[in-house]
Each structure stands twice: as structure tokens, then as C-alpha cells.
Amino acid sequence: MKALFKIFSVSLIALLGLSMAYAQEEYQQPVISSPWSADVNKDAPHPEYPRPQMEREGWVNLNGLWDYAILAKGSDMPQNFQGKITVPFPVESQLSGVGKNVGKDNELWYFRKIDINNNQRKGKVLLHFGAVDWEAEVFVNGQSVGSHRGGYDPFYFDISQALKRGKSQEIAVRVWDPSDDGPQPRGKQVKKPHAIWYTPVSGIWQTVWMETVPETFISNLKTTPDFDRNLIKIKPELNGNPTGTKVKVTVLAEGSKVAESTGDLGDELEIPIPNARYWSPESPFLYDLKVELVKGNSTLDQVKSYTALRKISMGYDSNGNQRMLLNNKFVFQYGPLDQGWWPDGLYTAPTEEALVFDIVKTKEMGFNMIRKHVKVEPARWYYHCDKMGMLVWQDMPNGDHGNAWEHRLGIVGKGTERDRTAESEEIFRTEWKSIIDANYNFPSIVVWVPFNEAWGQFKTKEITEWTKKYDPSRLVNSASGGNFIIDGAKITGDMIDLHSYPEAVMPDPGIYGKDNIIVLGEFGGLGLPIENHTWQEKDNWGYQSFKNKKELSDRYAELIETMEKLIPKGLSAAVYTQTTDVEIEINGLMTYDRKVVKFDEKLMNKLHDKLYKIKVNLK
Structure with missing residues (x-):
């Protein structure tokens, strides 16, 4: 995130001068x-x-x-x-x-x-x-x-x-x-x-x-929902000497068996689900799985898992604009930029209750999506998103900065690509693949985001196309607010993503909407310092700061009112900055210590509900 536009009173130079005490x-x-x-x-x-x-x-x-x-x-x-x-x-x-x-x-x-x-x-x-x-x-x-x-x-x-x-x-x-x-x-x-x-x-x-x-054991599962065919694909991976063994998968709904399949090693099992129930933010239904490695009548190894039937895709609306679809329907996706930092544990939440708290509060404020920003959470965080019906956009953590970037209000980002060393490229590719592998099975994750604001961005087209091919079950936001690789009006990847602070704006659908899903990847950043709840006593900042909760809430309502007008024109999703204050940033929905929620949850629900009720007709 950056203060990008001249409308801010805080310049980037001044911003960079605000440092917390360091030894x-x-x-x-x-x-x-x-x-x-x-x-x-x-x-x-x-x-x-x-x-x-x-x-x-x-x-x-x-x-x-x-x-x-x-x-x-x-x-x-x-x-x-x-x-x-x-x-x-x-x-x-x-x-x-x-x-x-x-x-x-x-x-x-x-x-x-x-x-x-x-x-x-x-x-x-x-x-x-x-x-x-x-x-x-x-x-x-x-x-x-x-x-x-x-x-x-x-x-x-x-x-x-x-x-x-x-x-x-x-x-x-x-x-x-x-x-x-x-x-x-x-x-x-x-x-x-x-x-x-x-x-x-x-x-x-x-x-x-x-x-x-055991000496021979189930080392991994790859679970892929096929929404249109009402079936679940499961491919187990084994370690050891599996001669004479088979894999048995049992699918359960609320404790009762609904389907079962047995296959040979290396097979991807396709399991039809009768009377299928689907996963969505309104109804996050999960199927339990029991996966067994069997030999004759003996079970050598057994693991428990879960999955869901849901689909993320894109399709045209009646005006010819690409839309982001969930289970073949348009669902406006709206959520906060979530960085997952803690004043006492930094990357690590103090307890499980703390880890869940941010998701619960996000849900209670009426959001249906979280963009997990340049951080990857422990598996249990995604598990709770799965259980609560929270859509997730997952960023790749950035590194190896140095390339230039230009971004102006209402204009897509343009800039250079980073000329990385062979070692740097290999580090990125290896970890990006490992992150996707580790989190592939979580149904809540619907979008991969390889790059953000051109931070260390390199070989964008190649990385994006590899990501789409490696996981065709999800959408790819190639460069959130960043350096877009354009072939005519087509952006590499599935969407064009603009960052704007504080205003809610979007790229011109007449230029980009025919080929790309239009999203507002970051906006807002409205700041309110709460006394005795800041990382440091002074020199805290937000993209636009306010003196009290009423001023903050009124300005937020104005942004939502503006966004209401953008959705019929082609906007499919938006990300508000941000879930909590982080260190000297005071633009969170909550304070960094999570002790103060700056907005009224009921009012937020009322404002957000209007966004989800806007009707968009599909072709």
C-alpha cells in the first residue's frame, strides 16, 4: 500500500521519515x-x-x-x-x-x-x-x-x-x-x-x-471440487512401499456417509455427491473426508480431512462486462486488506481465540471476503475461513524490490519489471509453488495474487500463466494495483486491479471490462488514532485522518455510496484498507491491539448489505 495521489496531505517523503524507535x-x-x-x-x-x-x-x-x-x-x-x-x-x-x-x-x-x-x-x-x-x-x-x-x-x-x-x-x-x-x-x-x-x-x-x-503412509491429499458435475476429485500421495495397497475415500455430511470410492495408487478418484450441498458465504457447508490406505482387510494408515463443493469463475453480464462468479452466480466480493500482524506476537497470533477473532469481526461487520496481504497464515486460519464462509484472496509475499512503478488516479499501473538474479527467481518460484501446494485444498481461497504494486515484480506474464495452469480451479489477479502487462486491452491474468486512496474508483469498463474482471484492489485507508491504543504516542498516520468515530463513519458511508454506483457499471470486487491498525498505521477497522472497534457493526452491515443486493444480469 502507498499514498499514491496528490490529494493526500502526507507526501511519501514525509511518510518515509516516520520511524519507530529502533536499536x-x-x-x-x-x-x-x-x-x-x-x-x-x-x-x-x-x-x-x-x-x-x-x-x-x-x-x-x-x-x-x-x-x-x-x-x-x-x-x-x-x-x-x-x-x-x-x-x-x-x-x-x-x-x-x-x-x-x-x-x-x-x-x-x-x-x-x-x-x-x-x-x-x-x-x-x-x-x-x-x-x-x-x-x-x-x-x-x-x-x-x-x-x-x-x-x-x-x-x-x-x-x-x-x-x-x-x-x-x-x-x-x-x-x-x-x-x-x-x-x-x-x-x-x-x-x-x-x-x-x-x-x-x-x-x-x-x-x-x-x-x-506407518512405514507406508499418506503424505498428501489434493482435493478439487467439480461444482458443475456435483463431484469431488481426490488424489492421495503416498510415501513408502505401497505394493498391494489401495486408497479408500469416504465422504460424510454431518456425520453420515453420503459417498465412498476405492481406487488404485496414483489415481485421481472422482466421487459423485448425491443431493449435493454447496459452499458459499451464506451457507458454508463442508463435507468431511476419511481417507484410508488399505491392504486386504487391513487399514495401514488413515487421515481425516474435509472439502466443499464451490466454484469460482468469470462470465459476461448483459452489458458485455466480465464478472467474477461464485457457483455460477454474480456475488459482489467485498472485504478488508488483512495483514495479520499483532503488537505482541508480530506474525503470530497470541492464541487460537485471537487468530479467529479477526475473521469473526470481519464477518460481523458484514464483509464476505478477506484479502490476505503479502503474508500467509497458519493452516488453522484458512480452516476457520472455510467454516465461517469467508472468501479469501491470497497474496504471495513480496521481496527483492527495486523496479519502478507509476500509478495515477483512474489509470492502470505502469512500470518496469525487476531484473532478478537466477537465484532470486528460483527462490520466488519455489516458494510460490509451495504456498499453493500447502493451501490448495482450502475452499475459502478463490484468488491467487502473485504480485502487489510492482514490488519485486518480474516476468509477470510467465508467472501468471504458470499460476493459472498449475491451479486452473481458481482465478489469478496477476498484479494487484501494479505493473500490468497489456496485450491490447487484455491484462495478463483474469482481472485488472486498481488501487486508489481514499476514493472508490475503477478502471474504465469500456476499455478493460470486455476481457478483464474489474476490481478495486485497495481503497479507503481512513485513519483514526485511538488514545492509549497506538503503537507509538505520536507520528501515527492514515491516508486520510479524522478526529472522532462519527467523522470516520460518515466518510466511510460516502465511499460506500460511491461504490454502489460502480457495481452496475462493471465493478466485481473491492478491498478496503484495512482490518486493523498496524504499527504506526492507524487506518484499521480496529485498533492494533483489537480492543477498540472503530465502526458500529450494525451500521457496517446495513451499508454492506446494499452492495450485495445490487442486481447484475448475466448473459
Whole structure:
């Protein structure tokens, strides 16, 4: 997000000068914290099962107190440590108990002992990490079991061969994160926070856990709804020696079996659903799945999952404009830009209740969509969106900035593409694929957004076309508010996305609407600082600031009134900036600590309901 237009009193130069206090070794700890900060159990934070799309018994949560050390890059594994860190909170955060900077010249080490009993050794032992920013090497009993690069995707290692005799085992993790000194995806993180750029997030920031699996086990599921044919496609992936085995899938609705299918390994099973029930924001119906690996009459492995019948597509309205369709009907999609930051946990919500709170409040305010902005959430966040019927646009976290961008009111973005190194390109491609793979099964996700505002944007046409081919079940917003690659009037990807602050505007449908879905990818940014609920006492900002809630609400109502007139002309979706205040930004629907909602929820519902009731006829 940027202040893009001259109508703002705050210039970009002035904006960049507003920095929170910064020290080389320690980050300023906030004077505010969320209501859930006091609820964090340091010995067992985030105890919930972390992978709801593929749940099995026989797992152990490894969150809690670990030893840590920050050492010069390239140092040997430490024998002594500097203190305790609460996993999975990033080391810079208040809830980690550390609050220190790491930087490109240092590495962060984690260490803890675990117990593994004889029952857990019957098969393979897998060590899982929800997310570690950015490069991680994992050691078990001093032996390296694998490395991973990528701050936003889950990974695991089979540690069976590294286990020693007896119960007690040792785990160590080495992490290096260059933040904005490296080319890797990093979202809004910078080593010196200022303006719209925030405190770095280094190290483990999602749940660490261990599970025991059979020698041959189900390693992944790929679930694709076929709405028009009322069937669900499921392709299991296996690890081990599957000779003589088959896969059995049972589909359940509210606990009762509605369909079942058995197939050979490697097959994609197509399972017809009788009396199909569909998923939508108004009725988010989910089917439960039981997936079994069977051999004769024996079940070798079993996982629980879920799916939904829903379709996201595009089609023409009666005026010849492309529209975004849900289940073959026009549904105006409207939601906030959601960055998922916390004053006490940074990237990591304090508790499960806190994680769910933002989605609940978004729903209560009458939004039906969330744009998850240059961050990827833990799997449980998407699980709750699935359950509550919240549509999600998922951004790829940006990195490797440097290309130019020009954007003027009502004009699509134009600029240069970043000339990345081969290493930088490979890092992006690898992590983008991993993010899509990890989140493919969540029905709430309906749009992929590879680039935002030309931040590190490169080879746009190639990346967009790869994304569309790799996941044809969703729409692709190639460059939200960014540098569009235009072939005539056709934008690469499915939509043209304009950013405008604060006004609600849209690209000219007469030029772009015949080939592209028209969306307003960011607008609003109306600011209201609430005393005793800001990251710092002064120098906070919004794109347009107000003195009280009434002024704020009245201006918001004006924006909605303007948007009402745009929908019949061709607008299919809009994104309001933003869910909460973040650090020195005070343009949230709620304060950064989530203790104050700045808008009346009933009024918001009334305003938004008018948007959804606008009738658009389809061809």
C-alpha cells in the first residue's frame, strides 16, 4: 500500500521519515498488547492440531520453551545458550520473551530435548514445522536431517534414522534470515521499521510438531471440487512401499456417509455427491473426508480431512462486462486488506481465540471476503475461513524490490519489471509453488495474487500463466494495483486491479471490462488514532485522518455510496484498507491491539448489505 495521489496531505517523503524507535540489538517493545497476551501458556502455546486438512492420531505438539542463542553467521552449534524463547513466537516479538534483532550477519539457534517412547518408534517419526523465516537447518542428536528455505510454507523431515537409543532426544534448529538485505519473499518486514514497513520476523513462527506414521503412509491429499458435475476429485500421495495397497475415500455430511470410492495408487478418484450441498458465504457447508490406505482387510494408515463443493469463475453480464462468479452466480466480493500482524506476537497470533477473532469481526461487520496481504497464515486460519464462509484472496509475499512503478488516479499501473538474479527467481518460484501446494485444498481461497504494486515484480506474464495452469480451479489477479502487462486491452491474468486512496474508483469498463474482471484492489485507508491504543504516542498516520468515530463513519458511508454506483457499471470486487491498525498505521477497522472497534457493526452491515443486493444480469 502507498499514498499514491496528490490529494493526500502526507507526501511519501514525509511518510518515509516516520520511524519507530529502533536499536541495533533490541526492538522497541510495544506499550500495547492484545487481550489474549495474558492467556498465552508459555509451556504449551497454540496446542491445537496444526494441519486440519490432513489430521491423524499419534502426534505431539513441541511448542513451548526452547533454549536459544544468537551467534555470528557460520558459528558452530552452541554448547551454551543465552536464555529461553517461547516457540512459535518470532524472536523479535514480545511474546517470544526475547525481543531481539538477529540480522543478516547472525544466525538464530534453537535447542530442546524431547522424549520418544517405544510406541512412537513403530514406523517413521516425522518432525514438522508450520513456518520458519527464512532458511532453516534441523539437527537431531547432532545430525543434520535436512534444510529448508522459505518463510511461509510448511515442511517436515523424517528423523527416524537420527534417533538414538533411549527416550531422550535432542533437537536443534539453525535459522538465518537476511530480512530486506536478501532477495527472498518477506512481505512488509524491514530491518529498520518505518512508515508502511514493519518489524522483522525471524525464526520459528508457526507450530512445531511431531507425528508417528506407518512405514507406508499418506503424505498428501489434493482435493478439487467439480461444482458443475456435483463431484469431488481426490488424489492421495503416498510415501513408502505401497505394493498391494489401495486408497479408500469416504465422504460424510454431518456425520453420515453420503459417498465412498476405492481406487488404485496414483489415481485421481472422482466421487459423485448425491443431493449435493454447496459452499458459499451464506451457507458454508463442508463435507468431511476419511481417507484410508488399505491392504486386504487391513487399514495401514488413515487421515481425516474435509472439502466443499464451490466454484469460482468469470462470465459476461448483459452489458458485455466480465464478472467474477461464485457457483455460477454474480456475488459482489467485498472485504478488508488483512495483514495479520499483532503488537505482541508480530506474525503470530497470541492464541487460537485471537487468530479467529479477526475473521469473526470481519464477518460481523458484514464483509464476505478477506484479502490476505503479502503474508500467509497458519493452516488453522484458512480452516476457520472455510467454516465461517469467508472468501479469501491470497497474496504471495513480496521481496527483492527495486523496479519502478507509476500509478495515477483512474489509470492502470505502469512500470518496469525487476531484473532478478537466477537465484532470486528460483527462490520466488519455489516458494510460490509451495504456498499453493500447502493451501490448495482450502475452499475459502478463490484468488491467487502473485504480485502487489510492482514490488519485486518480474516476468509477470510467465508467472501468471504458470499460476493459472498449475491451479486452473481458481482465478489469478496477476498484479494487484501494479505493473500490468497489456496485450491490447487484455491484462495478463483474469482481472485488472486498481488501487486508489481514499476514493472508490475503477478502471474504465469500456476499455478493460470486455476481457478483464474489474476490481478495486485497495481503497479507503481512513485513519483514526485511538488514545492509549497506538503503537507509538505520536507520528501515527492514515491516508486520510479524522478526529472522532462519527467523522470516520460518515466518510466511510460516502465511499460506500460511491461504490454502489460502480457495481452496475462493471465493478466485481473491492478491498478496503484495512482490518486493523498496524504499527504506526492507524487506518484499521480496529485498533492494533483489537480492543477498540472503530465502526458500529450494525451500521457496517446495513451499508454492506446494499452492495450485495445490487442486481447484475448475466448473459
